[in-house]
Amino acid sequence: xxxxxxxxxxxxxxxxxxxxxxxxxxxxxxxxxxxxxxxxxxxxxxxxxxxxxxxxxxxxxxxxxxxxxxxxxxxxxxxxxxxxxxxxxxxxxxxxxxxxxxxxxxxxxxxxx
Amino acid sequence: xxxxxxxxxxxxxxxxxxxxxxxxxxxxxxxxxxxxxxxxxxxxxxxxxxxxxxxxxxxxxxxxxxxxxxxxxxxxxxxxxxxxxxxxxxxxxxxxxxxxxxxxxxxxxxxxx
Numbered sequence: 001x002x003x004x005x006x007x008x009x010x011x012x013x014x015x016x017x018x019x020x021x022x023x024x025x026x027x028x029x030x031x032x033x034x035x036x037x038x039x040x041x042x043x044x045x046x047x048x049x050x051x052x053x054x055x056x057x058x059x060x061x062x063x064x065x066x067x068x069x070x071x072x073x074x075x076x077x078x079x080x081x082x083x084x085x086x087x088x089x090x091x092x093x094x095x096x097x098x099x100x101x102x103x104x105x106x107x108x109x110x111x112x113x
Numbered sequence: 114x115x116x117x118x119x120x121x122x123x124x125x126x127x128x129x130x131x132x133x134x135x136x137x138x139x140x141x142x143x144x145x146x147x148x149x150x151x152x153x154x155x156x157x158x159x160x161x162x163x164x165x166x167x168x169x170x171x172x173x174x175x176x177x178x179x180x181x182x183x184x185x186x187x188x189x190x191x192x193x194x195x196x197x198x199x200x201x202x203x204x205x206x207x208x209x210x211x212x213x214x215x216x217x218x219x220x221x222x223x224x225x226x
Contacts, residue, residue, distance in 0.1 A: 031212045
């Protein structure tokens with residue numbers, strides 16, 4: 001069972017364009033994390049959102065947690081080739097076994113110069 | 114401070130062979146995890162260890178065993194490798210806190226022929 005659905009699965013854009021990646025679920029999560037993974041490496045944490053409605057900004061990246069804590073979005077403004085990578089969302093459910101994260105399948109982003 | 118280390122980085126096995134993937138972390142984290150990553154499938158949890166001395170099955174445990182050797186080390190064993198176990202394997206660790214942010218190793222790329 002895939003608890004988190006990410007869309008789109010692939011995204012190919014030109015440098016300077018804006019984009020949004022979505023992460024949706026029917027489950028409520030204690031927190032939602034976003035990771036970026038580059039080829040040949042492990043995922044690296046970008047941000048964690050904890051409170052429903054929370055918005056966090058990391059330079060040109062804006063992360064939002066839905067009011068009901070079931071969904072999240074990642075918006076990138078003026079994308080650059082360095083943003084290329086696999087973006088993964090992960091939900092933490094403390095109602096189940098502590099410490100487990102449930103990962104979405106990822107969005108592969110390619111930004112062309 | 115190396116974070117999470119994994120050995121080996123690459124491995125080729127023949128069907129039926131066995132091997133152990135090693136993982137160590139130097140962040141004094143209590144929890145450790147093993148994931149596999151296949152194209153289009155995201156990260157799937159194989160086994161995890163919430164604390165030293167405990168292990169639990171994740172989503173895809175069949176064909177694998179784990180050992181939490183001490184607080185630092187968490188190994189994954191394939192007793193009789195099958196082509197379906199061809200994948201990239203990631204180890205991760207985390208600590209109890211406000212959120213369960215996970216720190217990943219660089220991965221082991223395993224091919225079973």
